[in-house]
Amino acid sequence: MWVLNNVASPVGDPNQRLTSWFLKALISRVSRVCPTPMNLNGNSSPQRRLMTVTELAGYVDLIPWHRFGFCASNSAIFKAIQGYNKVHILDLSITHCMQWPTLIDTLAKRPEGPPSVRISVPSWRPPVPPLLNVSSEEVGQRLGNFAKFKDVPFEFNVIGEQPTVPSSPCISTLECSSLQYDFLLNQVLNPSTLKLEDDEALVINCQNWLRYLPDEQNNGASQEISCRDIFLNRIKDLNPCIITVVDEDSELDVSNLTSRITTCFNYLWIPFDALETFLSKDNSQRIEYEADIGHKIENIIAFEGTQRIERLESGTKFSQRMRNNGFFSVPFCEETISEVKFLLDEHASGWGMKKEDDMLVLTWKGHNSVYATAWVPCGFDD
Numbered sequence: 118m119w120v121l122n123n124v125a126s127p128v129g130d131p132n133q134r135l136t137s138w139f140l141k142a143l144i145s146r147v148s149r150v151c152p153t154p155m156n157l158n159g160n161s162s163p164q165r166r167l168m169t170v171t172e173l174a175g176y177v178d179l180i181p182w183h184r185f186g187f188c189a190s191n192s193a194i195f196k197a198i199q200g201y202n203k204v205h206i207l208d209l210s211i212t213h214c215m216q217w218p219t220l221i222d223t224l225a226k227r228p229e230g231p232p233s234v235r236i237s238v239p240s241w242r243p244p245v246p247p248l249l250n251v252s253s254e255e256v257g258q259r260l261g262n263f264a265k266f267k268d269v270p271f272e273f274n275v276i277g278e279q280p281t282v283p284s285s286p287c288i289s290t291l292e293c294s295s296l297q298y299d300f301l302l303n304q305v306l307n308p309s310t311l312k313l314e315d316d317e318a319l320v321i322n323c324q325n326w327l328r329y330l331p332d333e334q335n336n337g338a339s340q341e342i343s344c345r346d347i348f349l350n351r352i353k354d355l356n357p358c359i360i361t362v363v364d365e366d367s368e369l370d371v372s373n374l375t376s377r378i379t380t381c382f383n384y385l386w387i388p389f390d391a392l393e394t395f396l397s398k399d400n401s402q403r404i405e406y407e408a409d410i411g412h413k414i415e416n417i418i419a420f421e422g423t424q425r426i427e428r429l430e431s432g433t434k435f436s437q438r439m440r441n442n443g444f445f446s447v448p449f450c451e452e453t454i455s456e457v458k459f460l461l462d463e464h465a466s467g468w469g470m471k472k473e474d475d476m477l478v479l480t481w482k483g484h485n486s487v488y489a490t491a492w493v494p495c496g497f498d499d
Contacts, residue, residue, distance in 0.1 A: 118143055128398055131389040138411035139382060142418035149419065165412070166405075167250035170213075170259065176247050177215050179406060180391050181464050182487060185479040186324055186363030187216040188460045189489035192453035194320050195223055197359035197491075198232065203317035205235045207305070207357075210324035211242060213249045214256050218263055225267035233270035235317070236260065239305045240277045243329040243426070246409040276311065277304035298331055298344055306351040319357040325364055328429045332370060349442045353494045359447065360492040362435065366478060366485040369417055370428040381417050385410055387481045394465045432476050432488030439492055446475035447491040453477075 118140060125137040168176060177183040198204050204224075208214060217236060224231040238253055249256070257273030264271030277300060304310055313319060331344045352360060367384040371377055388410055396403040416427045430438070436446065454470070457477060461468045469480045479487040 118147070131386060131393045134407060135382065135386055135389045138407070138414045139378070139418065141411065142415040145415050145419035165246060165248060165409070167248050169250055170256075173213060173215060173247055173249060175402065176406070177212055179402060180388060181461060181468055181479060182388065183212055183215070183324075184460055185457060185470075185487055186489050187219065188457050189449060189453060189477050190322060190324070190361035190363060190491070191216065191220045191223065192456050193361055193447065193449060193491040194220065194322070194359060196450060196453075197447070198318045198320065201316075201318040201358075202232050203235070203314065204232045204320065205237065205311070205313065205317045206320045206322055207311065208236055208238050208322050208324075209301075209305075209326040210322060211245060211326060212247065212324060213253075214238065214260060216322070216324065217260060221260070221264050221267055221269050221271070225269050231267075231269040232318075233272070234264065235272040235274065237274045237276050237311060239301070240275050241300055243326070245329070245426075246412070298348070301330075301348065302351055306348070306355065308355065311355070313355070319355060321352055321355070321357045321360045323360070323362045323364075327362065327435070328364060328370075329426055331423070332428055332430075345438065346442055349439065349444070353443055356494060358493070360444070360494075361490070362439075362492065363487065363489045364432070364435070365429055366432045366488040367429050368431040368434065370430050374418070377417060381414060384486075385414065387484060387486050391465065391467065391481055394467065432473070432478065432485075432490065435488075436474065436476065436490060439490070443495045444492040445495055447493055448475045449477050449489075449491065 121136060121140045121143075124133065125140045126133040127137045128134070194206075206217075208217070210216065214236065221234065224234065236257070240253065253275045257275065261271050261273055327345065330348055365384075368380055369377060371380070389407060392403050392406060413427050416425060439446070454477070457470055461470060467482045469483070471478050471480060475490065477489045478485050
């Protein structure tokens with residue numbers, strides 16, 4: 118760690134900045150085992166703050182990390198709901214509905230006229246960036262105003278009773294996963310809570326969310342079943358017309374610390390390197406974006422057990438999990454691929470896209486960064 122201290126710099130090149138965050142994570146891990154007055158290089162971590170909606174828009178537009186998934190998912194959803202007059206979207210995402218204005222605008226231009234759109238969001242989300250300074254209800258009101266302007270019939274619901282969180286300084290990491298898991302199963306993925314209708318197309322959209330579900334084993338009657346598998350089976354029981362899943366393409370849900378450090382470093386250099394291409398070292402947006410990644414690194418490296426909530430699994434591994442649980446993948450059409458390419462043309466030349474089986478994968482200088490997939494339950498009527 119003292120050697121790393123001579124290499125790391127919070128104001129250096131991308132690798133030095135990334136190393137600085139890894140050093141902080143290692144110090145955090147050591148201090149949990151053996152408190153020490155170590156004072157190594159680097160400034161204190163910026164405090165997470167609440168963004169305005171305008172700032173959030175700039176945050177997701179900074180690099181195509183989020184917009185890639187929005188674009189691929191919206192195109193797949195638009196194709197899946199053709200012929201329906203009523204659409205119900207259950208939105209499990211961490212970006213506060215930033216995905217939906219584009220879809221609403223596209224639906225408004227549908228030749229046969231727009232369907233009525235109902236969006237349901239959980240009343241509780243993982244306590245991870247980006248964080249917003251307005252409530253979900255206000256976000257829904259703004260979406261409703263936009264839909265009204267586009268002449269799209271619209272309804273927005275915040276579903277479920279927000280779980281009571283015990284007072285504890287460690288609650289954001291210690292009990293987040295189990296609380297969210299129980300909340301999702303018992304309140305959100307509940308047909309009566311969702312008020313499902315027979316003549317509506319149900320869409321389930323998962324953007325950077327499933328990694329926060331615990332992957333421990335639950336004792337079943339005959340065998341141990343993963344909590345994530347139970348969650349996916351509950352989704353399948355709702356019989357959605359499409360499930361879209363977008364997440365970061367890295368394997369960080371491993372117990373071995375050395376493997377986790379190596380994989381994490383070899384993956385998270387991507388956003389640091391991408392930001393370097395167009396933002397100065399002292400740019401406030403860049404500093405805040407990197408700090409959010411730094412908090413993620415700390416959780417991956419410094420914590421274990423239920424306190425480690427950042428548990429990514431790669432797109433390949435997740436796709437196999439979906440197939441094992443009775444889902445068929447839906448290939449993205451050429452029109453979707455063209456839309457994604459058009460989006461990437463607006464960003465730095467290092468960004469690209471490739472197909473792996475039925476996945477679309479966002480790449481930076483040829484390295485996988487984010488995957489997008491679409492699924493239907495086996496036996497879905499249409």
